[in-house]
Amino acid sequence: MSDGRAAKTIENPFLTLPVGRLFMSNALPMAVVMSTSGLLNVVDGIFVGRLIGTQALAAVSLAFPVVMLLTALTTLTGGGMSSVLARHLGKGARREAGAVFAGAHGLALALSAALMLGALTFGPGIVSVLAAGNEPVAAPARSYLLILILGAPVQFGLGLHADALRNEGRSGHIALLSVLVNLLNIAANYIAIVVLELGIAGSAIGTVAAQSLGLMLLLFVRKRDPALLPLGMIRNASWLTGWRQILALGLPLSLSFVGMALVAGTVLLAIGNTAADHGTYVAAYGIVTRILGLAFLPQMAIALTTQSITGNNVGAGRMDRASAALRLAIGYAFLWCLGVTLTAMRAGKMLGALFSDKLEVITAVGAIMLPMTALYTVTGPILVLAMHFQAMGHPLRTAVLTLMKPWLLTPVLVIVLNAHSGLQGLWFAFPVADAALLLVALTIVFRGRVFDAPSTTLRPMEGS
Incomplete structure (x- = not known):
């Protein structure tokens, strides 16, 4: 079938459905997809904390910055590809869309190789620094991370195919497969951690196995659905196509996840330099990151739908x-984030008790969550706005909204407030950073007249 005939015969629901119905039909499945992944992370943390112990929970918490780096690289390829792919699909240019899809695969493989090389060279030393010399925590963290990094090509491939299906209007397929794969992942983690007694390494093995199954299922869906970009386009097009554009558009959101890793690393170093009970506070911070990670994913689903x-x-x-x-x-993002804030205010310690029976850990979770979520209501709307700009081809605006907080505001404030007020003060760095970013976002919105833009086609990489 020719490219022109494909454009005429395959209807694009993003251009024809009423906006409200279109939004809900895509956002709800994506929220299910991402929430089940976050729920897996929470359940895995409960398994580790309750069935292995606080030291093991501290070890997986120590691995959080590197896990965020993996997420960042997945987002770099998938998010950058999505911006270009969606606009090609909107114009009916399926051949160009297929070329971008193929190029994203080549970029993902190149990033996987670089990541493995870097991890094998520098990884053990970085983990030791973050552990502040606590070898019983550092050793299992290294094993856990090595398995995840060796499985990075599978994670990158899964992210690419899920993002492509989302932009082709198949969010429902992704939701169904995601629920299935994550339920199997929870079962596999339980077997590996509890039955086989593999410790936190079992968690990593279960994750990579589930991702492999998910990728195979997505490939099967693409092969069976003639309305989707065919697998032949991936095989036949150059895998070097579009790298520069994918990197330019994917970099802001990707660097925001790297920034999260930077923030987590800064906090872990501050805990190591300040807290007398290092393991307790590392475990508590790890619990909070898992809870807020789950809370972040539905707002990310809203943002990706917007994209x-x-x-x-x-x-x-x-x-x-x-x-x-x-x-x-x-x-919708504001309402979700408001619910998260109210939950943190009322039930922080109750959530901590799901992960540990240690009173000191539970108390620390409550003390951390309350200030961290004080201005959480602004984070979702700002993320949505950033992904709107990213999809329009505005990398500079996207970069400001996604990078200023994790790369500049929060790390600096963590260091300053920790030095001024100790361990209890550093958690207030998060709401102060949220307030500063809100002012920046409002400035961009009012100066750029975002909500009354003219009905014209923008150039793919129009300046910001």
Whole structure:
């Protein structure tokens, strides 16, 4: 079938469905997809904390910065590809979309090789520094991370195919497969950790196995559905296509996850230099990151839905639909984040008790969560706005909204407040950083007249 005939015969739901229905039909499945992944992370933490112990929970918490680096690289390829892919699909340019999809695979393999080389060279030393010399925590963390890093190509491939299906209007397929794979992952982790007594290494093995199954299922879906970009496009196109554009558009969001790793590393170093009971506070901080990680994923689903709708409609010259979806997404993101804030205020210690029976860990979880979530309500709307700009091809605006907080505001504030007020003071770095970023976002919105943009087609990489 020719590219032109494909464009005429395959209807693009992002351009035809009512905006409200379109948003919900994509956001809800994506929220299910991402929430089940976050729930897996929470359940895994409960297994580790309850069935192995505080030291093991501290070890997987110590690994969090590197896990975020893996997420960042997955987002670099998948997120950058999505911005370009969605606009090509919106224009009906399937051949160009297939070329970008193939190029993203080549980039993912190159990043996997670089990551493995870097981990084998520098990884053990970095883990030792973050552990502040606590070898009983550092040793299992190294084993856990080595397994995850060796499985990175599978994670990258899974992310690429899930992002492509999302932009092709198949969020429901991803949701169904995600629930299945994550339930199997929970079962596999339980068997590996409890029955086989593999410790936290068993958690990593279960994760890589589940990701492998998920990738095979996504490939099967693509092979069976003729409306999707065919696998032949991936095999036949150059795997060097579009790297520069993918990197430029994926880098801001990717660097935001690297920034999260930077923030986590800064906090862990501050704990190591300040806390007398290092293991307790590392474990408590790890619990909080798992809980807030789960809370972050539904707002990320809202943001990714915005990205897909904006990209397809900008490609088709329908800026009015993109702006309507943006307003809807910001409202939903605000309501979700408000619910997270209220839950943290009322049930912080109760959530901590799910992971550990140690009173000191539970108390520390409550003390950390309360200040960290004080201004959490602004994080979702700002993320939605950033992904809207990313889908339009505005890397500079995206970079400001996604990078300023994790790369500058939070690390500096953690260091300053920790030096001024000790361990209890550093947690207030998070709401202060949220307040500063809110001012920046409002400035961009009012100066750029974001919500009343004209109904014109923007150039793919229009300046910011």
